[in-house]
Amino acid sequence: MNRKGMNRIAAYYARKYDWYAALLQHSDDMLGNETPYLTADILEQHYYNSKAPEGCYVYRTSGTSGGRRKMIAYSEADERRYLAVKTRLFAQLAGDRPIRRAFADMGTGHAAATSIAIFKELGWENEAIAYDEPIERHIERLTQFRPDLLYTMPSLLERIACALDDPASLGIQCIITVGEAASPQWRSAMASTFGIDARDVMDTYGSIEIGTIAWFDDNAGCYRLAEGIHAEAVAPAAIGLADTLASDEAALVLTSTQRAEFPAIRFVTGDVVRGFQPASEHAGATFEAIVRRIGPELKHGEKISIHDIEAAVFAHAKRVQVRAASSANRLILYLYGPDATPDRAARIEAEIGQRVPEIGAMIHGGMLPRIEIVLASSESEMPQGSVKQKKWHQPTDGN
Template sequence: MDQWKAKLIEVGETYPWYTGLLGGRQAEEFGSLQELPLITSAVLEAHYYHQTPDPALAVYRTSGTSSGRRKAIFYSEEDDRRYVEIKTRLFGKLLEGSGCRRALADMGTGHAASTATAIFDRLGLDNRSISFELPIERHIEALTAFRPDLLYTMPSILDHIVYASGDPRAFGIRKIILVGEIAPPQWQRNMAQLFGLDSRDVIDTYGSIEIGTIAYYSHDIGRYLLVDNMIAEGIGTKELGEALEPLGADESVLVLTSLVRSMLPALRFVTYDVVRDLRPVIVDGVEKMSFQSIVKRVGRELKHGEKISVYDIEQVVYRHLEDAMVRVKMHNNALVVAIQSKSATEEAARIIQKELGECIPEIGLMIQNRLLGNIRVTLLPEGERMENGQVKNKKLYY
């Protein structure tokens, strides 16, 4: 039996409501995975996110959805065990030959943060963790005192560390593993230089609280590679049926089927993340699914969101500024890019503003067609609080 078909039977047994989406068909009547319904946010809102929690399950809650209610995602002991095993194997591979002995998890909340120390323990690493809710000065103190070889963190937090430290090289960090937000290649190269590292020592990973670990960036291949037991598809916005604008020719919405996740109907789960150039590649004689980059998210609540890529905007900013914290927001139908950087100048801001319209065709065309007002790049003075102080802030604000 195909693995996805066995998963279909399992999901139907665990979630009786799922069988109602199949139009009366039995598992053996489906000839391909693509015949199954998509698990969209609307489906999960109706049947999953707000169900009465089983006390035997761990519950992780995320930020509010379009309904205004926080999403609840459930993990069984088996889910947690598999999650830790997958991530331990991945981290062991990424750290091979690095000589790392000490690790600091400087994270947000959620599943990745809560399991980090267990993963480091399995790898035999002396480890500590620090909450993102503490002032940045405490983060600097922890890095200075503990001097970790490995820093496991989020791009936004790393931005704050760089901005608040005199010399990031002084921490003695050997490897940086990222999770949680978009990390454009130019930004990664800038970070490596600021910390005195080779660009290969900054490694981006990609996951979600619903699915778990999804992919990691391979410097050898120059692409993101999906982890084992994950089936990926790319679909267009039309298939979502949510009146979204079409994507670029090489872009698709990532849809995932996890063969190891049990307490989620992880069959054709729609991530709403847009990836570029999704295709299989051969790695060590084995075919693996891969993509070039994650560029944006789409959704019904995002006006123009399917066209505006924070990834592309940050690529332009980081070509001109090595150290910068960036917020992208829509205000009165105009795109505002707020930048806080020790090295920023008004001249750099003017160049960035000019290039944003020229280098990102989608934005330039929207301005030309009067769907979007002119771009405005603003420089924020040192110490001024940026728009929205949340940890996960690499997104489009309104």
């Protein structure tokens, strides 16, 4: 986005939010004509904890430092634009597949709340289930409805794959995921498990603040931006963080032309992307992968990517649930499912050391003991969190 376009969006938000006008003035005084980055700290101070605007759709999600749920508002126009963009994207991803039935097995939040409206707009029979229903209920509903398209989160899909005797028997034609990292190895493993081609497992990327952000283009091997999204890749120091990233990694910053009730201008997503390519005259920006959240992950300060760990796991296993945990200088990997076997665990341990050089270097240098791999006999032995499980956990009591 050129400076003129950025300034036009900034002027709109300055008229709407007094705090943003003050921030813009301060930025002009300190940095010249440079639009400021909107970090989590700024938004927690001025937006997330503010009173919800009247006449708006209001979505809430966890994440503020004070323990309160974040408030994110959508105007009527915001909601219409969101639904229109996502409906067109789903139609594009479905392609020429004869989709008649679509099933949403989601968490909470905006994507879950709007999925049925999108399915209806596309003329698909539809059903949905809440993520916190017992897994047996998920399997029952899926088996009865037999969807052609399944819209879900990676953590939930792993649970379904492990709970079914024969996942391919559902007859699902394609799977669209959102909400968590989905490496190529993970998508390939899930495709094989459900008896479909790797191209039939399609990942999308979004946030409740921005809406739909990107989708993975399997032909090009990269994520492409959704309509109205403009992306920048910045060094952590630019947004006030001391993180050190690999040479091909950067913090993702977004601006959207689709949002009225959220200041979607140079919004710091908190995500680290790999292989970012800036927009050109003929194409929008792209990136190869979303590898982790920015900020400390292991307590000794090393930045190890869940994306890379799972790529190593799913190179050797298909039907398995994965949890990564860290405490002090310990790294523990929990595996549960039909493919969680001792021989696969040994291959996975070796693969992680080779695929994730940071781990191998720390083990050889004595900073990290050998990776502990726990083969859980039930889900209850796995670290538990919210619906999103692809993050760093604390070890369970037994470990």
